[in-house]
Amino acid sequence: QKIIAALKLSGNGSVLRGWRRELDGGGELQVNFLDFCKACKAMRVVVDASDLFGEDSPNELTLDNLARKEGRLVFEFRKWMTEKFGGPGEMFAQLERPEGDGRMTRKEFVDGLARSGFEREPELLAELFNLLDLNEIGTVAMEDIMFLEMDPKIRRGAIHKVKQRAKIEHDHLLTNLYFEMKKLELPHGHRLAPRGWHAPSLERLPEVVIEKRVKWKKQEVQRRQEVVAAFNEYIVKKYGNGVRAWRRGLDPNATFRLQRGDLRKFCRRANMDIGTSLLWNVLDHDDDGILRMEEISPTAAASLARFWRWARDRFGSCAGSWDQLKAAAKPPANWASRKSLPAATFMRAIKNLEWPGSSEQGAGPALVAALDLNGCGIVSLSDLEWLDLWTAPEWLYTPPDAEAWRELAQLLIQQFGKPLKAWRELDQDGSNTASWSEFMALCDKVGFTGCRGGAWRFLDQRIDGVISLHEWHPPSARLLQSFKDLMDRNYGCMRFAFRMIDTDGSGNLSYSELRRACRRLKWEGDVRLIFQSLNTPMVAGERTLLYKELSFLDNWPLKVDPAMHEAPSSPQSGGLHRAASS
Numbered sequence: 249q250k251i252i253a254a255l256k257l258s259g260n261g262s263v264l265r266g267w268r269r270e271l272d273g274g275g276e277l278q279v280n281f282l283d284f285c286k287a288c289k290a291m292r293v294v295v296d297a298s299d300l301f302g303e304d305s306p307n308e309l310t311l312d313n314l315a316r317k318e319g320r321l322v323f324e325f326r327k328w329m330t331e332k333f334g335g336p337g338e339m340f341a342q343l344e345r346p347e348g349d350g351r352m353t354r355k356e357f358v359d360g361l362a363r364s365g366f367e368r369e370p371e372l373l374a375e376l377f378n379l380l381d382l383n384e385i386g387t388v389a390m391e392d393i394m395f396l397e398m399d400p401k402i403r404r405g406a407i408h409k410v411k412q413r414a415k416i417e418h419d420h421l422l423t424n425l426y427f428e429m430k431k432l433e434l435p436h437g438h439r440l441a442p443r444g445w446h447a448p449s450l451e452r453l454p455e456v457v458i459e460k461r462v463k464w465k466k467q468e469v470q471r472r473q474e475v476v477a478a479f480n481e482y483i484v485k486k487y488g489n490g491v492r493a494w495r496r497g498l499d500p501n502a503t504f505r506l507q508r509g510d511l512r513k514f515c516r517r518a519n520m521d522i523g524t525s526l527l528w529n530v531l532d533h534d535d536d537g538i539l540r541m542e543e544i545s546p547t548a549a550a551s552l553a554r555f556w557r558w559a560r561d562r563f564g565s566c567a568g569s570w571d572q573l574k575a576a577a578k579p580p581a582n583w584a585s586r587k588s589l590p591a592a593t594f595m596r597a598i599k600n601l602e603w604p605g606s607s608e609q610g611a612g613p614a615l616v617a618a619l620d621l622n623g624c625g626i627v628s629l630s631d632l633e634w635l636d637l638w639t640a641p642e643w644l645y646t647p648p649d650a651e652a653w654r655e656l657a658q659l660l661i662q663q664f665g666k667p668l669k670a671w672r673e674l675d676q677d678g679s680n681t682a683s684w685s686e687f688m689a690l691c692d693k694v695g696f697t698g699c700r701g702g703a704w705r706f707l708d709q710r711i712d713g714v715i716s717l718h719e720w721h722p723p724s725a726r727l728l729q730s731f732k733d734l735m736d737r738n739y740g741c742m743r744f745a746f747r748m749i750d751t752d753g754s755g756n757l758s759y760s761e762l763r764r765a766c767r768r769l770k771w772e773g774d775v776r777l778i779f780q781s782l783n784t785p786m787v788a789g790e791r792t793l794l795y796k797e798l799s800f801l802d803n804w805p806l807k808v809d810p811a812m813h814e815a816p817s818s819p820q821s822g823g824l825h826r827a828a829s830s
Contacts, residue, residue, distance in 0.1 A: 251300075252315055254291040262378035263318050267311060269382065275395025277322070278308040321372055322379065326396050328366055334758075336393040339364075341760035350768050351387040390764065423455040458740035465736065475527045482520055490545025491552070491618035495634065498544070502637045506539035533714040534683035542644055546711040551615040553640035554605045554647075555598070559632075562601075566632040569601075576600040588628040591616045604647075642701040643684050644711070649702025656703045659694045667721035668728075668781040674720075678800025681714040724781050727773055732801045734771050742802045746795045757793045 252263060259266030270287045271279040279287070285297050301309055312319025333339040343360030344352055352360075357380075358373045366373070380388040426442070434441040442450060450456065487493035498506060498514050511531075512524045533543050542549035556566060563569040570587075577589055577597035589597065595612045598605075605611035619631040660670040674682045674690045684704065691700050707715045718725040732742070739745035749765040750757060763775040779793060 250293050250295055251288070254293045255315075258291065259378065260384065262375060263315055264322070264375055264379035265382065265384070267315070267318070268379060272311070273382075277395075278310045281307050281309075284309055318375065321368070321376065322396070325366065325376055326398055329396065330398045332364065332366075335398070336396050337390055337758055337764075338760040340390045340393055341764050344764070346767070350764070351389050353387050354381070357388065390761075419453050420455065422450065423453050426450045426453065426456060454744065458738075458744065461740035462736060471523070472526060472530050475522045476530050478520065478522050479515075479527055479531075482518060486518070488623045489548060489617050491541065491548045492621065492623060494541045494544050495621055498539075499541070502634055504541060504638050508537070508539075511539060533681065533712050534685075535679065535681070536683065536685075540713070541638075542641070542711070542713055545618070546713070547610075548614045548618040550644055550711045551605055551611050552618050552635060552638075553645035554611070555603060555615055556635055556638060556640045557645040558603055558605075566635045567629060570629050570632060572601060573597040587630070588626050591620060591625040591627060594619075594627040641684060641713075643704040643708065643713075646699065646701030646705055648705040648709075649699045650706055652699040652703040653706040655698050656691065656694075656696045656700075659696055660690075663694055666724075666781050668717075668724045671717050671720050671724070672800070675717070675800070678803040680716050680800075680804040682716075682720075683714055687715070727777055727781065728801065730771070730773050731766075731778060732804060734766070734769055734773075735801070738769055742798055743795065746798075756795070759793075762793065 255266030255270060256263050257266070258270050259268075268275065270291060271284065281297065281301055284301075288295055288297065300314070301307075310319065311322060329336055329339050333342060340352070342364070343356065344350075345356065354374065354377050357377050358370065361368075361373050361376070377388070380392045382392070429440070429442055432440070483490055483493040487496060495502075497518070498510070508524075508528050511528055515522060515524050515527070528539070531543055532539055542553075559566040559569045563572060573594065574586075574589065574597070577593045577600075579589055579593050583590065583593075595606070595616055598612065598615070605615065616627060619627045619635070621628070621631060621634075657667075661667070664670040664673060670690075671682075672678075673693075674686055676686070687704055688700065691703075696703075704715070705711075707719045709719065716725070717728065735742055735745040739748060746757065749761060759775065759779060762778070766773065766775050778798075
């Protein structure tokens with residue numbers, strides 16, 4: 249009774265608050281012998297501790313051993329909370345107001361418990377709130393309640409996070425001070441300026457690191473856009489289009505493959521003061537270490553590929569079509585050359601010979617511009633001989649086939665359930681881009697024997713040799729891109745976001761934890777769809793979303809305007825992004 253009275257006094261009338269303050273600051277619901285003796289000394293209470301613990305008892309004294317009524321209340325509350333909601337985090341998410349700020353008042357807590365079916369006297373419900381409101385501030389957050397978790401592993405993580413709260417709050421205050429000092433722009437010698445020996449620790453503060461990371465990402469996108477714009481501007485000014493630049497400057501030996509060093513030499517000869525490593529990363533869409541003509545000028549390369557395939561199928565080779573082209577062209581009477589044709593005459597010839605691309609807007613001019621080596625409006629036999637040296641990839645010369653994509657999409661849904669699951673199987677490295685070889689491997693895996701090139705081209709409307717989730721399944725892409733942008737803005741990356749949102753310190757997230765965090769950050773997306781798109785079950789009380797299941801978002805490349813990848817003088821492909829839905 250002496251201990252109970254002392255705890256009630258310490259807790260300002262609450263035994264449970266006094267228990268937390270004096271004996272159980274970590275929320276372990278038990279106290280060891282040594283800590284108990286120290287607490288009794290601090291409260292100036294003289295008791296026989298060995299009599300309370302018992303000679304043969306364990307080294308810990310639990311709450312229900314000391315205060316049976318209060319201990320029984322806490323036990324029943326924990327059991328009810330687990331059975332009703334699955335855990336304290338889920339309960340808090342249910343009781344909290346939708347427009348709440350992440351904290352709950354005493355009235356909201358008591359009314360919420362009564363409304364949810366925990367029928368106890370109002371004073372007992374108020375006593376439970378006292379257990380959570382350790383410092384009598386009148387509100388509690390989810391972190392304050394997580395120590396009541398029944399799962400031992402999750403409970404240990406939650407207790408650890410509570411113990412770290414003081415450090416987090418201290419870091420937050422230092423961060424505010426750091427930003428205020430930066431706004432003042434004080435000279436180093438000013439009495440209010442941060443001292444040099446404080447700089448390293450201030451620069452490592454989490455919120456400071458986040459701000460720097462977000463700023464760096466914005467600058468990186470800007471640098472990429474500037475590099476590509478400068479490269480395209482030079483190509484158009486010097487050569488007129490991308491294929492001509494490829495033939496005369498980048499690949500004069502017609503190998504149709506460039507290494508990183510080749511691009512560096514080209515830029516050096518052109519006296520272009522740009523970051524070639526950054527330029528390579530933007531141009532090498534499939535990240536295979538090889539730069540190809542279709543990555544420099546995709547639309548023109550697609551026209552070349554269709555002509556290449558048509559000529560080989562009908563005449564055996566591109567050069568083998570020359571005599572037929574001349575016969576169909578009917579060049580002007582004053583045209584004396586046997587090995588060249590005016591551009592307009594060449595276009596009339598391919599139309600007369602029923603080249604499939606001649607009926608498509610822009611395809612003919614793109615083909616002629618690509619074959620016209622010197623920009624003189626002339627197509628020569630040597631241009632076709634050059635084209636014979638190329639082996640066009642299947643996806644580049646095959647027209648889009650919507651039916652083939654629908655057939656493949658059905659196989660993928662049957663095997664993987666959700667479009668995003670199928671995408672994760674395709675995009676093994678989590679880069680949000682998939683190459684033709686990866687696509688072929690997936691088709692082999694699901695047994696798709698239809699028109700693979702047509703299915704690919706249905707997705708790859710930009711004709712850049714890679715597809716992204718935005719083309720694979722736009723709804724999933726918009727959801728995850730919005731979620732990623734939210735995490736990047738507020739936490740800098742997914743890894744740090746998981747650490748901060750993981751209220752119970754368990755290393756994984758429940759639906760309620762993630763929903764609560766997104767609601768506080770004013771995100772309008774549907775958290776449930778994130779779980780569903782990953783085929784993650786939402787079982788009450790089970791933390792089923794692991795960091796590794798969303799860590800791939802940290803690997804998504806920085807967004808650069810796709811239209812900048814091709815020299816602006818080349819004909820642009822349609823911007824339609826179509827994909828099958830689930």
